[in-house]
Amino acid sequence: MSDAIKSVDGAASLLDGKAAAALIDSRAQAGVEALSGPLGRAPCLAVVLVGEDPASHVYVRNKVKRTEASGMRSIEIKKPADLSEDALVAIVEDLNADPGVDGILVQMPLPDHIDSRRVIETIDPDKDVDGLTAASAGRLVQGAPGLRPCTPSGCVWLAREALGDLSGLHVVVIGRSILVGKPAGLLFLEQNCTVTLAHSRTKDLPGLCASADILVAAVGRPEMVKGEWIKPGATVLDVGINRIDAPERGEGKTRLVGDVNFEQAAQKAAFITPVPGGVGPMTIGFLLVNTVRAAAARAGLDYPAAVADL
Ligand SMILES: Nc1nc2c(c(=O)[nH]1)N[C@@H](CN(C=O)c1ccc(C(=O)N[C@@H](CCC(=O)O)C(=O)O)cc1)CN2
Numbered sequence: 426m427s428d429a430i431k432s433v434d435g436a437a438s439l440l441d442g443k444a445a446a447a448l449i450d451s452r453a454q455a456g457v458e459a460l461s462g463p464l465g466r467a468p469c470l471a472v473v474l475v476g477e478d479p480a481s482h483v484y485v486r487n488k489v490k491r492t493e494a495s496g497m498r499s500i501e502i503k504k505p506a507d508l509s510e511d512a513l514v515a516i517v518e519d520l521n522a523d524p525g526v527d528g529i530l531v532q533m534p535l536p537d538h539i540d541s542r543r544v545i546e547t548i549d550p551d552k553d554v555d556g557l558t559a560a561s562a563g564r565l566v567q568g569a570p571g572l573r574p575c576t577p578s579g580c581v582w583l584a585r586e587a588l589g590d591l592s593g594l595h596v597v598v599i600g601r602s603i604l605v606g607k608p609a610g611l612l613f614l615e616q617n618c619t620v621t622l623a624h625s626r627t628k629d630l631p632g633l634c635a636s637a638d639i640l641v642a643a644v645g646r647p648e649m650v651k652g653e654w655i656k657p658g659a660t661v662l663d664v665g666i667n668r669i670d671a672p673e674r675g676e677g678k679t680r681l682v683g684d685v686n687f688e689q690a691a692q693k694a695a696f697i698t699p700v701p702g703g704v705g706p707m708t709i710g711f712l713l714v715n716t717v718r719a720a721a722a723r724a725g726l727d728y729p730a731a732v733a734d735l
Pocket residue numbers: 480484530531532533534555575576604666681700701702703704705706707708709
């Protein structure tokens with residue numbers, strides 16, 4: 426059994442995203458080692474963070490730590506919440522123009538006064554390691570080479586680890602964001618799955634989910650998906666990260682839950698991701714992989730073997 430799968434008696438096997446992400450990080454590190462010689466330098470990721478959102482600061486700190494641990498160069502740019510949109514666009518343009526920068530990531534969400542689409546569209550698609558630009562999305566739709574969004578890449582990797590060939594399986598994705606829902610649908614389609622994209626207006630969502638061989642929950646509603654929505658033997662990938670009150674832990678305490686009621690779903694599913702420690706940690710793993718891929722492609726080199734087949 427893979428390191429990423431932990432068997433639990435009488436319930437679903439756990440897809441352990443922390444163990445899986447350690448494996449993905451080690452692939453990125455091997456890619457860095459293979460590429461740094463031909464490149465004449467280490468690949469480089471620049472991360473831009475605007476504002477004081479505490480969760481975003483934690484994610485960016487983890488990105489910087491794991492980028493450096495993989496042997497890459499990390500550039501971290503932090504700006505106050507009142508930074509103007511034009512100033513942020515200028516920062517991205519400078520990073521585009523810097524030949525020593527391979528990947529650019531602007532941490533989301535941005536403050537309300539900034540048009541996220543304008544900022545994202547400023548990123549050079551060849552440095553778009555988040556896979557969020559219209560060019561990256563178009564390449565994904567067309568099945569052309571390009572950088573794919575990180576969280577959905579982690580979902581597909583975990584599903585393949587659990588199930589092997591995914592051909593013909595019915596995947597239901599709940600959520601239609603550009604960060605997760607839509608690209609997840611397209612990435613599973615690339616795996617020859619039959620894909621249904623569901624959302625808040627979908628009729629009979631429980632009935633639809635009950636037909637899913639693979640259920641991807643990416644709605645941002647705590648524990649919305651109930652046990653009776655799960656097809657027996659399904660694979661459940663929970664992308665939600667919701668902080669809820671946890672008075673049982675003491676006054677003012679909170680805990681993280683996903684979009685799936687884990688206790689219930691684990692009684693029906695064959696494989697399930699926990700929250701925390703499931704899909705979340707995969708995001709940064711694939712960010713590192715994408716940075717290695719971007720560095721190779723920008724230099725006209727093939728992807729190093731370690732990151733070619735993920
Ligand atoms: N530019 C981007 N912005 C955002 C992205 C993204 O992929 N690109 N995704 C999220 C935030 N994010 C990375 O940026 C991210 C979220 C969660 C995790 C993670 O490992 N979560 C842990 C729990 C963390 C906690 O305790 O709060 C888990 O699920 O186990 C990693 C990265 C939005 N913004």
